[in-house]
Amino acid sequence: MTPPTPAHSTPPGATLAGRKLLARAAVALYPPAWRARYGDEVSALLDDSGGVLAAVASVAWRALPAWICPRHLHDRPARMRSSVATALLAWSMLAGLGLVFAQLIQLQSLMAPGYVEVRWAHAVFSGALALSVLVAGLGGLPLWLLILRRARREHRARDTLYLLMPVLTPVAYLAGLAVTGRLAGDPNGESLSWFLAVAPAGFAAAAIAAIGPGLALRRLQPQGPALRLAAVAAAVAAAIMAVAAAAIAVAEVILCQWARQYSGYDNFTTPGIYLALVAAAASVAMVSAARGARAALAEP
Amino acid sequence: MTGRLDRWADPPLLVLASLADEPRHGYAITQDVAQTMGVRLSAGTLYAVIARLEASGLIEPLESDDRRRPYRITAAGAQALAQESERMSKVASVARQRLSTRLGWAGS
Numbered sequence: 001m002t003p004p005t006p007a008h009s010t011p012p013g014a015t016l017a018g019r020k021l022l023a024r025a026a027v028a029l030y031p032p033a034w035r036a037r038y039g040d041e042v043s044a045l046l047d048d049s050g051g052v053l054a055a056v057a058s059v060a061w062r063a064l065p066a067w068i069c070p071r072h073l074h075d076r077p078a079r080m081r082s083s084v085a086t087a088l089l090a091w092s093m094l095a096g097l098g099l100v101f102a103q104l105i106q107l108q109s110l111m112a113p114g115y116v117e118v119r120w121a122h123a124v125f126s127g128a129l130a131l132s133v134l135v136a137g138l139g140g141l142p143l144w145l146l147i148l149r150r151a152r153r154e155h156r157a158r159d160t161l162y163l164l165m166p167v168l169t170p171v172a173y174l175a176g177l178a179v180t181g182r183l184a185g186d187p188n189g190e191s192l193s194w195f196l197a198v199a200p201a202g203f204a205a206a207a208i209a210a211i212g213p214g215l216a217l218r219r220l221q222p223q224g225p226a227l228r229l230a231a232v233a234a235a236v237a238a239a240i241m242a243v244a245a246a247a248i249a250v251a252e253v254i255l256c257q258w259a260r261q262y263s264g265y266d267n268f269t270t271p272g273i274y275l276a277l278v279a280a281a282a283s284v285a286m287v288s289a290a291r292g293a294r295a296a297l298a299e300p
Numbered sequence: 301m302t303g304r305l306d307r308w309a310d311p312p313l314l315v316l317a318s319l320a321d322e323p324r325h326g327y328a329i330t331q332d333v334a335q336t337m338g339v340r341l342s343a344g345t346l347y348a349v350i351a352r353l354e355a356s357g358l359i360e361p362l363e364s365d366d367r368r369r370p371y372r373i374t375a376a377g378a379q380a381l382a383q384e385s386e387r388m389s390k391v392a393s394v395a396r397q398r399l400s401t402r403l404g405w406a407g408s
Contacts, residue, residue, distance in 0.1 A: 038347050041326055044367035045343050048327040058344030065348065 019056070023047070026056045029063035031070060032218070033078035076295040077223040080231040083292025084140070085214030087234040090285035091136065092210040094241050096203050097278050098125050101248050103195060105255075115258070121251030128244035132237040139233015143226040147216055159219055165212025173205035228296040235293035238285040245282040249275055311349045314339055316358065316373060316381040323362055323372035326350070353377065 023046040027039045042059055049055045070079070102125060105118055144163065151159035177198060184194055252271045318324060318332045330341050341349075350371065353359040358377035362370045373381070 034351070038351065040367040041369050042343060042347050045326040045330070045346070048368075049330075049343060055343040058342035059347070060344070062344035062348045066351075 019050075019053075020047070022053070022056050023059070026060040026063070029060055030066050031082065033075050033082050034066050034070065036078055037075050070291060076298060077221070077227060079295040080227050080292045081217045081221065083288045083295070084143075084227070084230050084234050085217050086288040087238050087285050087292065088136075088140075088214060089207065089210040090281050090288065091132070091234075091238060091241055092206040093203065094245060094278065094281040094285055095129060095132075096206045097274070097281060098129060098241075098244055098248055099202070100199055101125065101251070101274075105251075107195060115255075117254045118251050121247040124247035125244045128240050128247070132240040132244070135233055135240065136237035139236070140230045143222060143230040144213065146226045147220050147222050150220060150222075151216065156220075159216045162212040162216040162219075166209045169205045169209035169212070173202060176201070231289075231292035231296040235289040238282075238289035242282050242286055245278050248278060311341060311345050312353055312358075313381070313384055314341065315346070315349050315353060316377055316384075319359060319371060319373040320378065320381060323370040325364075325368040325370045327368065329371075 023043055026046075027035060027042055030039070046055055046059065102122055105122060148160065148163045150156075151163060180198065181194070252275055256268055256271050314333045314337055315329055317337065318329045324332060326343070326346055330343070330346055333339050333341050350359070354361065354371070356376075358374055358380055359371045360374050362372055364370060
């Protein structure tokens with residue numbers, strides 16, 4: 001085998017440190033599973049190449065295709081773990097956005113019999129949300145229990161906490177909501193201003209609840225049938241939520257035409273931003289979950 | 301003429317050809333391809349190709365104690381390289397023959 005024979009002159013200390021920093025930054029642009037597999041090798045290659053800026057730039061440039069069309073399916077467990085974590089986060093954001101829609105149309109009395117399409121969209125969203133929760137819950141429960149048991153057995157307090165986030169965070173959020181509602185003199189949360197004030201907190205809680213298991217997956221690195229089941233369930237749940245997102249999008253477009261007398265629908269800016277967020281969350285959930293399912297179902 | 305054929309070269313084929321005789325790591329591949337085939341492979345392109353070839357089962361990594369992990373060509377990779385080389389030989393043969401007929405070019 002040809003031994004490594006770097007053919008470059010070593011740059012001065014400060015320049016070398018700067019180039020190494022740039023090389024690390026370029027590698028950091030890649031997906032976690034890719035970095036885990038090739039990160040050290042690419043760093044070594046960049047070191048051997050003398051940290052030439054063109055080489056670093058070529059590595060940075062290739063990070064985008066690595067996200068869009070990952071080729072590292074041979075690392076299937078890492079791919080599945082990444083997909084489950086990403087799909088869970090995107091799914092949570094999508095569910096949150098859908099709940100905002102559902103709550104707002106109720107607060108603005110847009111569920112009246114005259115708005116058939118809106119009622120229909122609300123029904124589709126509610127059904128899809130319930131079904132996807134069921135699918136994600138049933139599919140993810142074995143993996144969750146498996147790694148929770150392992151975290152407890154190995155006395156990994158931080159991982160145990162991460163895994164309990166989906167339970168603890170909603171409970172804390174709802175408790176905080178009840179207390180805040182009473183203090184604000186709006187225990188049922190019926191005013192629009194109160195709702196808009198607590199909605200960001202809801203998104204933060206959903207993000208924390210979703211990120212916890214993702215961090216635990218990354219640290220504990222589980223493998224096996226439970227991970228495959230979770231990856232497939234994530235794909236099915238994401239597909240169901242994509243249907244909900246489509247129903248919401250249709251309702252929003254209709255409301256922009258028919259409900260211009262209502263705040264928020266008198267121009268397309270707010271619904272446009274909202275729809276862009278829905279589309280982004282649905283796309284991330286679908287793409288990531290599809291990659292995970294592909295890795296789960298691929299021939300070993 | 302290093303780099304002149306970059307636009308037309310097929311990077312996966314270059315990497316397979318580089319690994320055809322012995323295992324090499326990333327830097328050794330870029331050096332070998334530049335010196336023997338006259339094509340400069342960038343670090344980004346090289347590892348995009350390595351990931352693709354490894355996922356396709358055409359190359360495989362070897363154990364290594366340091367960060368420079370060597371790769372070797374698999375049986376499937378050797379077969380793919382042989383088939384592609386054969387096809388390229390035919391293309392080159394036809395090209396030389398026709399250029400010779402049309403332009404009186406004798407080739408090298």
